[in-house]
Amino acid sequence: xxxxxxxxxxxxxxxxxxxxxxxxxxxxxxxxxxxxxxxxxxxxxxxxxxxxxxxxxxxxxxxxxxxxxxxxxxxxxxxxxxxxxxxxxxxxxxxxxxxxxxxxxxxxxxxxxxxxxxxxxxxxxxxxxxxxxxxxxxxxxxxxxxxxxxxxxxxxxxxxxxxxxxxxxxxxxxxxxxxxxxxxxxxxxxxxxxxxxxxxxxxxxxxxxxxxxxxxxxxxxxxxxxxxxxxxxxxxxxxxxxxxxxxxxxxxxxxxxxxxxxxxxxxxxxxxxxxxxxxxxxxxxxxxxxxxxxxxxxxxxxxxxxxxxxxxxxxxxxxxxxxxxxxxxxxxxxxxxxxxxxxxxxxxxxxxxxxxxxxxxxxxxxxxxxxxxxxxxxxxxxxxxxxxxxxxxxxxxxxxxxxxxxxxxxxxxxxxxxxxxxxxxxxxxxxxxxxxxxxxxx
Amino acid sequence: xxxxxxxxxxxxxxxxxxxxxxxxxxxxxxxxxxxxxxxxxxxxxxxxxxxxxxxxxxxxxxxxxxxxxxxxxxxxxxxxxxxxxxxxxxxxxxxxxxxxxxxxxxxxxxxxxxxxxxxxxxxxxxxxxxxxxxxxxxxxxxxxxxxxxxxxxxxxxxxxxxxxxxxxxxxxxxxxxxxxxxxxxxxxxxxxxxxxxxxxxxxxxxxxxxxxxxxxxxxxxxxxxxxxxxxxxxxxxxxxxxxxxxxxxxxxxxxxxxxxxxxxxxxxxxxxxxxxxxxxxxxxxxxxxxxxxxxxxxxxxxxxxxxxxxxxxxxxxxxxxxxxxxxxxxxxxxxxxxxxxxxxxxxxxxxxxxxxxxxxxxxxxxxxxxxxxxxxxxxxxxxxxxxxxxxxxxxxxxxxxxxxxxxxxxxxxxxxxxxxxxxxxx
Numbered sequence: 001x002x003x004x005x006x007x008x009x010x011x012x013x014x015x016x017x018x019x020x021x022x023x024x025x026x027x028x029x030x031x032x033x034x035x036x037x038x039x040x041x042x043x044x045x046x047x048x049x050x051x052x053x054x055x056x057x058x059x060x061x062x063x064x065x066x067x068x069x070x071x072x073x074x075x076x077x078x079x080x081x082x083x084x085x086x087x088x089x090x091x092x093x094x095x096x097x098x099x100x101x102x103x104x105x106x107x108x109x110x111x112x113x114x115x116x117x118x119x120x121x122x123x124x125x126x127x128x129x130x131x132x133x134x135x136x137x138x139x140x141x142x143x144x145x146x147x148x149x150x151x152x153x154x155x156x157x158x159x160x161x162x163x164x165x166x167x168x169x170x171x172x173x174x175x176x177x178x179x180x181x182x183x184x185x186x187x188x189x190x191x192x193x194x195x196x197x198x199x200x201x202x203x204x205x206x207x208x209x210x211x212x213x214x215x216x217x218x219x220x221x222x223x224x225x226x227x228x229x230x231x232x233x234x235x236x237x238x239x240x241x242x243x244x245x246x247x248x249x250x251x252x253x254x255x256x257x258x259x260x261x262x263x264x265x266x267x268x269x270x271x272x273x274x275x276x277x278x279x280x281x282x283x284x285x286x287x288x289x290x291x292x293x294x295x296x297x298x299x300x301x302x303x304x305x306x307x308x309x310x311x312x313x314x315x316x317x318x319x320x321x322x323x324x325x326x327x328x329x330x331x332x333x334x335x336x337x338x339x340x341x342x343x344x345x346x347x348x349x350x351x352x353x354x355x356x357x358x359x360x361x362x363x364x365x366x367x368x369x370x371x372x373x374x375x376x377x378x379x380x381x382x383x384x385x386x387x388x389x390x391x392x393x394x395x396x397x398x399x400x401x402x403x404x405x406x407x408x409x410x411x412x413x414x415x416x417x418x419x420x421x422x423x424x425x426x427x428x429x430x431x432x433x434x435x436x437x438x439x440x441x442x
Numbered sequence: 443x444x445x446x447x448x449x450x451x452x453x454x455x456x457x458x459x460x461x462x463x464x465x466x467x468x469x470x471x472x473x474x475x476x477x478x479x480x481x482x483x484x485x486x487x488x489x490x491x492x493x494x495x496x497x498x499x500x501x502x503x504x505x506x507x508x509x510x511x512x513x514x515x516x517x518x519x520x521x522x523x524x525x526x527x528x529x530x531x532x533x534x535x536x537x538x539x540x541x542x543x544x545x546x547x548x549x550x551x552x553x554x555x556x557x558x559x560x561x562x563x564x565x566x567x568x569x570x571x572x573x574x575x576x577x578x579x580x581x582x583x584x585x586x587x588x589x590x591x592x593x594x595x596x597x598x599x600x601x602x603x604x605x606x607x608x609x610x611x612x613x614x615x616x617x618x619x620x621x622x623x624x625x626x627x628x629x630x631x632x633x634x635x636x637x638x639x640x641x642x643x644x645x646x647x648x649x650x651x652x653x654x655x656x657x658x659x660x661x662x663x664x665x666x667x668x669x670x671x672x673x674x675x676x677x678x679x680x681x682x683x684x685x686x687x688x689x690x691x692x693x694x695x696x697x698x699x700x701x702x703x704x705x706x707x708x709x710x711x712x713x714x715x716x717x718x719x720x721x722x723x724x725x726x727x728x729x730x731x732x733x734x735x736x737x738x739x740x741x742x743x744x745x746x747x748x749x750x751x752x753x754x755x756x757x758x759x760x761x762x763x764x765x766x767x768x769x770x771x772x773x774x775x776x777x778x779x780x781x782x783x784x785x786x787x788x789x790x791x792x793x794x795x796x797x798x799x800x801x802x803x804x805x806x807x808x809x810x811x812x813x814x815x816x817x818x819x820x821x822x823x824x825x826x827x828x829x830x831x832x833x834x835x836x837x838x839x840x841x842x843x844x845x846x847x848x849x850x851x852x853x854x855x856x857x858x859x860x861x862x863x864x865x866x867x868x
Contacts, residue, residue: 040476040807041476042474042476042807043803043806043807044452044803045803045804045806045807075725084725084726084735087724087725087726088726088793090724091724091725091726091793091796091797092793092796092797092800093796093800094796094797094798094799094800094801094802094803094804095800095801095804096723096724096801096804097725111804112800112801112804113800113803139738140735140736140737140738141738142738143737143738143739144734144738144740144741145741146763147693147738147739147740147741147761147762147763148741148742150691150692150693150761150763151693151695151741151742151761154691154692154693155589155590155689155691155692155693155695155761155863156589158585213807259588259690260588260589260689260690260691261588262584262585262587262588263581263582263584263585263587265585296521296525297517297518297521298518298521298522298525303518306574307517307518307574310574313574313577313578313581314578314581334581336577337577337580367522367525367526368525370525370526370527370528371525371528373528374528374547375528377477377478377479377547378479378530378545380477381477381479381481381808381809381810382807382808383807383808384807
């Protein structure tokens with residue numbers, strides 16, 4: 001039973017768990033746009049996604065939230081298709097649509113019966129260069145975003161704590177700023193900010209088309225050339241320049257007490273390498289290590305803290321492998337009623353020490369790898385999940401081969417690798433600990 | 443414009459094989475060999491509505507315990523056995539049923555079905571596991587105690603079903619959970635895990651004969667008949683009331699609802715269309731346009747039809763900053779009254795029908811979703827033919843039907859409203 005996973009607030013597309021590849025077609029248009037086709041012929045439907053290699057970590061200073069705000073504004077219409085026309089068209093086709101913003105990417109998608117793919121491509125290509133924004137549509141949409149922030153964060157102490165933990169973890173890198181932005185900066189975002197950001201990033205060189213479903217790869221590539229290929233190249237992809245995080249030398253404790261909290265909880269977040277920044281094999285070893293340490297009810301933390309010592313009702317680990325820059329690994333837990341957060345943290349530290357001191361048994365190690373490899377097969381059942389994995393991987397600097405070879409690389413991880421990455425990266429000086437505590441009314 | 447050739451929509455019902463095993467288990471199967479896995483969704487009618495009156499939460503607790511040790515395995519051993527073959531097995535309790543989700547790689551079919559058999563027939567329900575799962579459940583309930591969305595949902599439910607099993611907390615109450623004993627769990631299991639109330643949907647790389655044999659291994663030893671308490675059909679009450687619960691947050695969460703039509707009502711297809719026009723999950727719904735797009739009052743605003751076995755409702759919700767919460771509610775009520783009085787427009791109806799018909803295919807693109815749909819139709823007491831009939835029913839909804847259904851759905855436009863936050867002027 002998963003009581004609370006604070007990592008849910010991270011809006012990750014999941015770590016690099018892809019699969020023993022279905023036949024992926026990968027190409028690039030003359031204007032620089034990448035094209036990925038993932039055939040899945042089981043149902044006559046198609047998933048169409050366009051990913052841009054920019055996210056909230058690319059927001060200019062004092063403009064936090066602009067990537068996410070622009071994502072909302074992308075539904076406001078173009079020169080040829082006024083507000084609502086694209087959404088109405090998708091609805092008429094029986095399609096679903098939405099968009100999401102992460103730290104490293106922004107993505108737009110539609111899912112619909114396959115015969116409408118070309119139509120939807122036309123509209124998506126149109127709004128890559130012809131967006132029209134007026135103050136009349138921008139102002140109420142900014143209110144919508146502020147309500148979104150109130151709903152997701154400002155009414156939930158657990159989300160407020162996560163925000164504070166991330167801010168403490170990244171003292172310099174923009175991953176410390178929430179994707180949705182800080183309220184006082186969202187309030188100042190306007191039409192000009194959105195258009196400036198749009199001009200900079202919404203270009204074919206910066207975009208990735210991912211189509212998954214009941215389609216022929218050659219046919220999709222032809223459509224992509226005809227439709228997206230018409231968009232003029234800008235000459236070069238935009239450059240992402242982000243302040244990088246200095247080495248972390250001090251463990252930090254962030255504590256939030258609120259009268260709305262009835263159930264205390266604990267999280268600790270370490271800065272660790274991502275699939276893109278890691279030494280070869282290290283990210284895969286971190287995946288296996290995370291599963292052994294905190295992946296479900298057979299993991300070391302769950303056994304030790306929940307089953308044996310009974311001082312936790314939940315404990316787990318989550319590693320967010322897909323990330324352009326250094327990423328995060330969460331250790332989280334919910335203490336048993338009579339356990340204080342301080343005692344809980346001490347128990348977590350003991351449990352981690354034990355884990356670092358003792359290599360996993362052959363049986364536990366093989367079980368973890370079996371589960372990770374099988375999850376890649378299960379993933380093939382969902383074209384949306386596959387499209388998201390490939391899109392997120394490419395948008396964070398990985399390659400198709402990286403994704404397709406993931407299972408093989410997981411198989412190659414050894415027990416020694418797991419011990420080595422655990423000892424190297426589970427260093428408390430690289431971490432922020434967060435307490436969510438029951439508080440007195442102010 | 444380039445277009446791919448449209449294809450004739452193939453019959454979905456024709457792919458469904460209805461199985462009746464020698465051991466007395468019924469199942470619907472769709473064979474599909476594209477991915478080497480088998481996905482199964484199953485349910486025993488009963489669920490949280492069968493909880494003893496003074497002990498809500500028994501069904502939920504039972505569902506959390508079926509995979510916490512069974513037969514030769516203790517809790518840790520059972521989960522290790524599942525992980526060793528990378529099988530998924532999870533149980534959950536709903537108002538009207540106790541459900542199971544099961545998924546395995548084809549190569550591990552036999553050991554996976556053996557673990558399923560153990561969970562269903564030989565779960566140990568050990569005292570230590572009961573206490574652990576109850577404490578996990580209590581932790582998740584405590585976490586929600588002052589969460590505005592949960593607060594609004596709880597007060598809505600209490601006002602809607604004051605003297606009915608549906609008014610009780612399906613996942614139990616923090617103070618009552620420790621009083622649930624092993625006897626309560628064993629009693630509910632004996633009454634509700636049987637063959638006559640078991641429904642199964644399967645999709646994947648398996649043929650009917652193989653599945654039939656495996657289903658008997660897992661389920662044939664269960665009692666032939668369940669012993670369910672009859673749940674009295676009920677119309678939700680509280681329409682016209684506003685229940686505000688104070689929570690110290692900047693935003694008010696609103697839940698609203700009123701009685702709706704039974705899913706076998708002749709106007710049900712029209713009700714689906716009308717609800718879609720009001721607040722269905724698209725950017726073109728009236729509530730989305732009026733509350734979010736035009737006025738910036740909320741990020742999320744929606745309505746949906748909720749049909750339980752003993753009650754049918756139209757439910758909806760939104761979240762708006764405290765200062766403007768009353769305005770959001772007024773806009774919602776205005777749209778509901780307008781639909782009640784005037785019905786939808788011609789064009790609105792046409793667009794809603796198109797969306798509902800076209801999007802039905804999106805429910806059938808993963809094995810787990812398809813298996814879930816096969817199960818859902820059985821829970822709704824429909825035949826496989828409904829898979830093909832459904833779009834024809836939607837297509838046949840006329841403007842007159844929609845107007846009539848809107849009148850029946852929305853009546854005088856009054857709602858039960860539950861709000862959590864510090865709404866101004868509500």
